[in-house]
Amino acid sequence: MIHQLLSLSTIVGILATAVRLTTPFLLAALGEMFAQRSGIYNLGVEGVMMMGAFGGFWVALVTGSAWLGILAAMGIGALMGLLMAFISVTMQAEQGISGIGLYMFGWGLAGFLFRLTVGYITSIDGFKPIAIPLLSDIPVLGTVLFDHNWMVYFALLMVPITWVILFKTTWGLKVRAVGVTPEAADTLGVSVARVRYTCVIIGSVMAGLAGAFLTLGHTNMYADNITAGRGFIAVALVYFGRWNPWGILGGAFLFSFVDALQLWIQVLGLNIPYEFAVMTPYVLTILALALVAGRIWEPAALGRPFDREGG
Template identity: 40%
Template sequence: MTTTMDVQNSAAVKTEPSLRVPIVLGVLGVVALVLFGLLGPAGAVTTFRISTGADAIQIPALELPTRATGIALSIVILALAVYSFILVRAGRKTPTWLLAVFGVLWVLTFLTWAVADKSTSIVSLLQGSLLLAVPLAFGALGGLLNERAGVVNIAIEGQLLTGAFGAAVFASIADNAYVGLVAAPFFGLIIGSMLALFTVKYHVNQIIVGVVLNVFAVGLTTFFFGSLLKDNASTLNSPPRLGVIDIPILSDIPIIGPVLFRQSILVYILYVAVILLTIGLFRTRWGLRMRAVGEYPKAADTVGIDVEKTRWHNVLLGSMVAGLGGAFFTVGSVGAFGEEMTAGKGYIALAALILGRWNPVGALLAALLFGFADKLQQVLGVLETPIPNQFMLMLPYIVTIFAVAGLVGRVRGPAAAGEPYIKG
């Protein structure tokens, strides 16, 4: 017979924070101290440029002694790891702010070591990180709309790819990047319609369908690329690119202005999408019904919510959002469509969704983390740092694996995600 003491002990075991996070932070702190601090180049100076030429207020470049800065930052990093350990031993979880500060300081320590005797622009690094996070964030938001309604969307990669294809073709035909921007969501809808048909109507395994649709998207776009776009590149695969839009006054704010308010329209659409989705998900009847279907579809059906209709709508809407993110690859960045050009970004978007704990703001922050890793490998590759080029190419994917496996821990997604609902 279960006693009150047994229940209390069981609850204590369930809620006790894990030591995994403090241990990971401690190991990273030691690595930073030894590699980036004590073994840093003696006498070297690292220069960080703070302002761009277009800024109204110019801030002088920051010159730091490489080894001394690395040691000082590493000591602060280790202090944060120790504080995290103390909190966990006291039965409290490591706060999010501590993880954020730790991550910023660790990256700054790494940058100080990697850019020794060279200079780099902090504004350019952050600006590029935000831009590269755009397709990941749109893909994660699209997946969020699906999974919150109970449908796992592995097909984000295919939706990004078809969105990129549609944006390139229609922008080229119309000679207008904004036409491509409008077309992209409807091409993502092609994959979304098939995903909804097989998973919602015919109850096929959602993981298998998603993988198959990704392969289908690769085959379809590769076929049309080889048969149409390659021989008619000037008319079908030469889209104009989206221009940079400066927000008056806001874009002149030092550091923050160029990063947040000197971007293309895709970035501003992302801001709006995150705000609207956050409000809609947690503050409206639509969001409540969606979450009910994703958690307890049978209970939702009992109170009169049409589970199948809700899932159809969310899968289609989510696929359009992901398709919009695909426009980044053509009209937002490269300026032409290439075979398999999304290069696994759909899977990283899925990781951002999980790391962000199925929350729009969390998904955006996770996408920014992966976008920063992508931009960082580009910057360090140009600077010819001592880090092997092969490692730099792996960096975004290493960060993805580490973030999801090392920091997420046990997370609970929507309870009914991946489970088909058969009425009655």
């Protein structure tokens, strides 16, 4: 059993799958990082991902263009982000429950629309892998890193980009200030509400993309519960990665590695019940949260609505 997993081609296969599966975790978690850095805990990522996965799939199916699917998923993400921002920023509702509301809304709506418009399992033309010249010829490393579709490269590039935005720009400074001491930021003339709206919407657009990756860049089809809790795991990754893009990258790779491993265990038909293999990322999430608990810094105003009148 072990020797099956240890052959070179299997290891390369697992690592390449892991790199590919980092994409939805990374996109969703980096987006959620902006929301949380600004003080909004958006637990609805899973619902946005489901709607992004369905919307991207449906538009690609109807128009035959996966790129239009991407646009649709981003648009859906923006709208759902606007809704979440309205509830949590303007109406100051309890954020944990608001996220669950957004999740249930996305879950129900995606399922309803899928049955109404398509109703059966059908595949679409998704994004094809783009082998990067020269680099993809490197043995082992080439296959693992440089033979993926554009969304994988895009997600990996987002790590340094979001890092620069968050830590090297004035706007990033505002975001961090709003998430720690909104009162002080407000006194300095920063519009807390505007920063939070922007961050929640950015996060939600990225969650929509993460969902679209699953249908357009991974399975090329839509099925119920296609996101399988990845949106929730992405929220956990933000804690695990300590609200830092590089930390999130590490966590995302760890999780996608486990995800890839369980997929390959199924592919190789190893003697482990598939339910237990599928279970590992969820158990790992709980362990990871328990492990980092208490020893982490978090945005001080996370989850706390800001009321200018001081009520």
